[in-house]
Amino acid sequence: MTTAVGLRTHRAGELTEASIGGEVILCGWVAKRRDHGGVAFIDLRDASGVVQVVIHDEAVAHPLRSEFCLRIIGTVTRRPEGNDNPNLATGTIEVEATTVEVLSESAVLPFPIEEHETTPVSDEVRYRYRYLDLRRAESAAAIRLRSRVNQAAREVLLGDGFVEVETPTLTRSTPEGARDFVVPARLQPGSWYALPQSPQLFKQLLMVSGLERYFQIARCYRDEDFRADRQPEFTQLDVEMSFVVEDDVIALGERIVSAAWSLIGHEIPLPIPRITYAEAMRRYGSDKPDLRFDLELVDCTGYFAATEFGVFQAPHVGAVVMPGGASQTRKVLDSWQDWAKARGARGLAYVLVGDDGELKGPVAKNISDEERAGLAAHCGAHPGDCIFFGAGTERSAKALLGAARLEIAKRGGLIDEDAWAFTWVVDAPLFEPAGETDDVAVGSGAWTAVHHAFTSPKPESSDTFDTEPASALAYAYDIVCNGNEIGGGSIRIHRRDVQERVFAVMGLSPEEAEEKFGFLLEAFKYGAPPHGGIAFGWDRICALLSGASSIREVIAFPKTGGGFDPLTSAPAPITDAQRKEAGVDFVPDPASPA
């Protein structure tokens, strides 16, 4: 006698030899049909896996097609001698069907559900039919893993006294950062909500409220152009704590990341190493260095201080060595020029170190004998290597070389794809010059926050950050995994006077600050506790954990690069009636808001 749970007694993938002889009722989809005329085999798939169903009645089996949804009543039997399928968890048994009920027929599929090496499917088609794509084991696995990552983080946080709070998604537009998505307010024509770019201000208010420990798996919205790892809506694991210092937040962050990676069987050695922003930029030319390989940049500014070579007469000259790069063909070396130009550089100067130690290439002809003599040694290059140079402002040269370092590693196979290299990047600058370019001198007077406007200066910068903004350090920390920034946070400003001074450096007048952030400044009047926190890029973390090349793989219903949802066809026009009711055509009085 079988006991049904819902429409079935068992899950297909969980049947074992222990069930042999018993009657079972299964529900699932036709993954495969192999019809031999007198006998037919159905691979029946449900969420738990697959089991082979045998149907001896041709009249029953023949009309069945891929992805029909079936209810099978049958008996579990041992497969006949020699018919086991070692590739299947349930490969030693099968279900002899006595009753086949078609719960739902399936139209012909736009693409095969079961994976075939010979039939890859474009992402565009997969996302257009995402509900079918998610029947595929690999696609579903990423979404299931994400659920477990959520659970792992919640366990760490709830076990530590954190309170999960949902903050508004209809909120106020803030002037800093990315472009807002806006929503018309029907009851106040001409006024608009904004969707939050992050719960930043709300979580700080929750600290003022005395919650002390907050977290949220928070949906965030930014109306910017997209990338493989960027969607218009995305998710952060957002955390904030009162009465903590940097080390406390970092330690908690490590526990969360550690719990997440242990889900895929990787134990992260703790503590995760830390590197300062300045050192990361100096050695790797990036504030999110990929430490799966060693290659480091070399500073050649002093070496070429008196050079006659015009290209190297720049505020900063740096180099990065490509091991074995001297054997690259002219065509490949040209491709590096295209690569550099695509990044906005004029080109990528290079020197080839011959097997005899002789320097070759156009740059080698343009530098002095003296400069040639010691160059390979200065850069740490060996015979057979290629040295790439970047010259310009320190920022642009290092950015180019940092990118070249990554590209060298990719082309040269220097990256261990199985490695996980974590690091904290700490002590970032508090401000950076707004609109710096190669041609404009630093010091135009306009500064912008490197992290965000609510990041506290480090204690040693607290007196001087507004008089010497260039050298002020932020009480901030980013966590980087394999060259991806997977989280970032800071100790926040909790004093109204400090917050006002930061706004002033950024060129925000007291009136503007009051207009935009008055509610925060007001809250800080009422005994705001020192606090800090961190936000993790949850989609990116889940993508890394599932081995996906794009965060789209860990988003149930992702959008394309144009912000288009291929499944629902959003965004879409609305009716005239909707426009009228929403008030989107309301034209405000030109005199108000500034």
Next chain:
RNA sequence: GGUCCCGUGGUGCAGUUUGGAGUGCACGCCGGCCUGUCAAGCCGGAGGUCGCGGGUUCAAAUCCCGUCGGGACCGCCA
């Protein structure tokens, strides 16, 4: 805003460089045969506005211009 790549039966491709009949491959689909397959097999068949628009040409999937869609990257993303 910019650079590059892609768009060909339902799916994934080849064909485009050097213009010549919608040509080919794999999977899927439909029909038939088939009692032990598991990417079942065998036989037969259907299925196309070569993204769209314009231009050049006797002739365009192929060359040119524009446009739309997808992807990667730069800018942007506090």
